[in-house]
Amino acid sequence: MADADAPTDTINERDFIQSIERGFAVLTAFDADAPRPTLADIAKRTGFSRPAVRRILLTLQQLGYVTGSNGRWTLTPRVLSIGQHYTASHALIEISQPHLVALAEHTSEPASLAALDGTEVVHIADVPVRRIMSVNVSVGMRAAAYPTSMGRILLAWRGSEFIESYLGQVSIEPFTAQTVKSPDELRRVLEQVRHDGYSIVDEELEQGLLSASAPVRNAEGEVVAALASWTSKGRSTAKQMRDRVVPKLVELAASISTDLGHKAGITKMRGSGRG
Structure with a gap:
């Protein structure tokens, strides 16, 4: 029953x-x-x-x-108490906090943790830095999923059925000249993200904005959040971020996953029936 x-x-x-x-x-x-x-x-x-x-x-x-x-x-x-209740009831945020601090200290750049909410990503934890950024990173901030590194992480492991449903709900619009142009291009990008295990987005959400993200998994191996680092093109390039930031980013995302009970080698795609 x-x-x-x-x-x-x-x-x-x-x-x-x-x-x-x-x-x-x-x-x-x-x-x-x-x-x-x-x-x-x-x-x-x-x-x-x-x-x-x-x-x-x-x-x-x-x-x-x-x-x-x-x-x-x-x-x-x-x-504000509504958001506080969310934070208090989600161990993910408390567990992630020291790892967010470690990422921000390693990069001297803002660090974020985001989850998928409908067709958007929403920041659920952030560690800012004392630097003027084109985007003010803060808890509760929302953005379209498809032109962001966090969104691509959160979409990539959801499975083809979920991705097709998502594409049926959004219109791929250009935020900049670099934004993905079509659903087919986004599908190829998400496949590459799954292959690489991380995502880098170079000026697709906003001109001059560069970000990288890695997946955070729960005990069942499902991707439940994206860990991200942000910077500007004036301070770094995509190659430099890949070489200097991504290894630490992936390491810390894996540490959060381990703290959540995830065991290496166990991964799941939501809605795909694949392990």
Whole structure:
């Protein structure tokens, strides 16, 4: 008999609580472009009616997650507790922290840990450095998966069925002149990533930005995160990163994997049926 409390990948319509979905939609309507939106702004961003948005905002205000003044709304610091609960409940982040520090000290560059969320990568842990970078690396930062070294790591070992599903959800758009041009090119790149065991992306997300990533595996051998190092083309080249950074990057990613219970030689591709 199935456990009614067990997590599931699917949910039937009867169990879906639309009000919770709408509450999160309103919370995520706040961003860098709209840090203090009006009720009308949020209604436009979410597609909800103004009366519905008003009720949701008043509920969130009562719970302490938003506050309103002069017709504009802002998030409160309480929303940060949601991210703190994620961090506290995921051993991966705690285990990875000293390895992130070691990577940043070895390279004198920012170090990041990211996971896949839908079609995007999201930073779940970061160690910054005191240097001006074109991209501000921080926890919660999101990016498209296909033009990033972290995204390619997180896609490469997911299996062909997952990759085809992913390609059906995204449009390959050029961030720079160097960005991959087509799904076929991305498939070839992901195959190369699996062969190499790491990924280097040279100015595909942003001009002048260079990054390298390696896979972090759980006890079952599945790639659950990507460990990354970032720099600028003014400070390094792809070849220099491959020679000087990638060996340490791969070593530290393997150390995190070992700490998570992964045994060398045991790897799995999600959704592919391959070991």
